[in-house]
Amino acid sequence: MRVRTWVAGFALLAAPARAECTGGGCYDGLAQLVQAVLAYGLIGIVLLVLLIVPRWRRTGFRGLLLVLMVAVGVPLVSQAWQRIQRAWMETGEVLGQPPRMSLRTPLLIAPDWACRDDLCAAVLMGQGARGAYALRLEALSGRDMAQPLVLADLPLERWTEGAGGEPRQQRLTATEKAEALAQIDYLILIGKPFHQDGPGPLEAGLGLGEKVFLRLAMVPLTAGTERLDLTAMAFDVLDLDSRHRALGIPLAPGNWGTLWSDPLDPDLVARSLCGRGAEEPEWTCLNAAWR
Structure with a gap:
């Protein structure tokens, strides 16, 4: 049985910032990581306020569900498509x-x-x-x-x-x-x-x-x-x-995984x-x- 190795996650977004990188774009991964943290932090604050205030609580739960569907559901669909593509490739192997x-x-x-x-x-x-x-x-x-x-x-x-x-x-x-x-x-x-x-x-x-x-x-x-x-x-x-490649969990800029x-x-x-x-x-x- 073939072993599946995932290369994904927020930690990899900052990989290009390693010391040996001296060319243009070295800090793109770090910038994407910062953007993702800020975006999810802002969304988290808004949802927290909605969930605390009684009259907005229902909207807060709906917003939380929507965020989970996008942040997790979209990458899962992408990963399922990735596996289908690899399975199709394997049918051509000998x-x-x-x-x-x-x-x-x-x-x-x-x-x-x-x-x-x-x-x-x-x-x-x-x-x-x-x-x-x-x-x-x-x-x-x-x-x-x-x-x-x-x-x-x-x-x-x-x-x-x-x-x-x-x-x-x-x-x-x-x-x-x-x-x-x-x-x-x-x-x-x-x-x-x-x-x-x-x-x-x-x-x-x-x-x-x-x-x-x-x-x-x-x-x-x-x-x-x-x-x-x-x-x-x-x-x-x-x-x-x-x-x-497939989108990694959570959905974020540069968060991709290769199977x-x-x-x-x-x-x-x-x-x-x-x-x-x-x-x-x-x-x-x-x-x-x-x-």
């Missing part, structure tokens, strides 16, 4: 039985900067000295992802695990690329939902919604495949994350990426696959 990558020749597409201690690193650990054919996600920026990707036109590289977690990356020559394309029989797509401001090229290529982000996709290919059509993939694993999703069966994915024959996968690789 969890099958991916093969061991040590027995395949995968093509890895991942952010260049994110291949140190997460799923991308687990792929390299599992491949060992032979490394993995790879494509920097940044190389897809500006491409029309609605069209199939011609692999021969892409700047493919070989990535291997380096010292200190820094991957070694080497651009393939034309000859090496031709040899790679004849061998590649699996595709691994890795996104970074927590670090993305908006949908990237992989989300666009997969036709995901505006608030849906890719965490991991694992797709079998036929060796010698020349084109990748991301919209027509038969996934072994498709792990997504929803970024739909994050946990990864789909990290143990299954870890053994696929890290397993080598009858050997037990190394814990460092398993740990990376959980991130």
Whole structure:
């Protein structure tokens, strides 16, 4: 069962005021917090007066009920819609039985900067000295992802695990690329939902919604495949994350909550990426696959 983590509440409104913030808008959260406290304080005083004075007491109770309906009821409706959107996203996820990558020749597409201690690193650990054919996600920026990707036109590289977690990356020559394309029989797509401001090229290529982000996709290919059509993939694993936000309780400026999703069966994915024959996968690789 997926764990739901709420990031909401008045305390978060003041988060941008932390010491490391030096740019414009650093105190927006604090200003919103002050506005909310003043607004609810003023409303509370008015309602208290109405409830104390006998002839206005009925109006006071009605006002209190109205405030509760708005302050609590509206966020609850928003949160219900958020859960519906996430449930809809989860119907599009896929969890099958991916093969061991040590027995395949995968093509890895991942952010260049994110291949140190997460799923991308687990792929390299599992491949060992032979490394993995790879494509920097940044190389897809500006491409029309609605069209199939011609692999021969892409700047493919070989990535291997380096010292200190820094991957070694080497651009393939034309000859090496031709040899790679004849061998590649699996595709691994890795996104970074927590670090993305908006949908990237992989989300666009997969036709995901505006608030849906890719965490991991694992797709079998036929060796010698020349084109990748991301919209027509038969996934072994498709792990997504929803970024739909909802109003927090009580209703206030800037009080929003995000419902994050946990990864789909990290143990299954870890053994696929890290397993080598009858050997037990190394814990460092398993740990990376959980991130």
